[in-house]
Each structure stands twice: as C-alpha cells, then as structure tokens.
Amino acid sequence: QVQLVESGGGLVQAGGSLRLSCAASGGTFSYYAMGWFRQAPGKDREFVATISTTGGDTYYADSVKGRFTISRDNAKNTVWLQMNSLKPEDTAVYYCAADLAYNDYAQSSSEVGTMGYWGQGTQVTVSS
Numbered sequence: 001q002v003q004l005v006e007s008g009g010g011l012v013q014a015g016g017s018l019r020l021s022c023a024a025s026g027g028t029f030s031y032y033a034m035g036w037f038r039q040a041p042g043k044d045r046e047f048v049a050t051i052s053t054t055g056g057d058t059y060y061a062d063s064v065k066g067r068f069t070i071s072r073d074n075a076k077n078t079v080w081l082q083m084n085s086l087k088p089e090d091t092a093v094y095y096c097a098a099d100l101a102y103n104d105y106a107q108s109s110s111e112v113g114t115m116g117y118w119g120q121g122t123q124v125t126v127s128s
Helices: none
Strands: 003-007 010-013 018-025 032-039 046-051 058-060 068-073 078-083 092-100 122-127
Touching: 003 092, 018 032, 018 092, 018 122, 032 068, 032 078, 046 068, 046 078, 058 068
Parallel strands: 010 122
Antiparallel strands: 003 018, 018 078, 032 046, 032 092, 046 058, 068 078, 092 122
16 A cells, blocks of 8 residues: 655746655555646646656656656655646646556556555645
C-alpha cells in the first residue's frame, strides 16, 4: 500500500513558478510510474505529466508541454513537478498518483483510471 503526500502548492501570479513535491511511503517506489493530475472546479480530473519507473521516459499533456517538468529521485522516494510560466488556467487542485508499472513507458500511466494510488491534493492558484 503506497501513501502519497503532496506539498508546494500556493498562490502565484501569472508567469510565475511553483515546484510541487510528492513524497511516497509504504511501497517500493521504483516499482511505480508516477504521475501528476489536476482538477479544476466543475471539471473532470485531467492528466498533466507522468514519469516512468526509472525516470527514463516522461510524457506531458499538450497544455503544459514546454512549461512543466516532471522528475523523480528513487533514492528519496520523491517526485516533483516544476511548473514555469504559469497561467490562470493552470489553477486547480494537483494530485500525485502512482501506478504499479511493468514497463518503462511513461504514456502507459497517463489515464486517471490506470493509477492505483492517489495523494490528497495540493491547491495551485494562478492570479491574472
């Protein structure tokens, strides 16, 4: 059973940056592909970015490509999401998620229904 705890959310002006962190415990971190998802008020939860078990492959939603970077450190059981050039439409609750993966292909873990474990979420608000 994997437990995930996000941190790093907050209020930032448009064009600014934030770095989200997700600390994992209770499982063998390197067995899991890790992803970030977000949910804005009144909208469905959507995919943001994912990283494979080794960190060798990443995959991004088109809306964040070139602005966000996902990374992980298996020795620290942590995954990060560096968010630059933030826009008001990035405002949402951001969730960290884990998928027990059997390949090193990040896109395999990019669906909400694929992820087996979720954190509690952290709020990101971008003001215009």
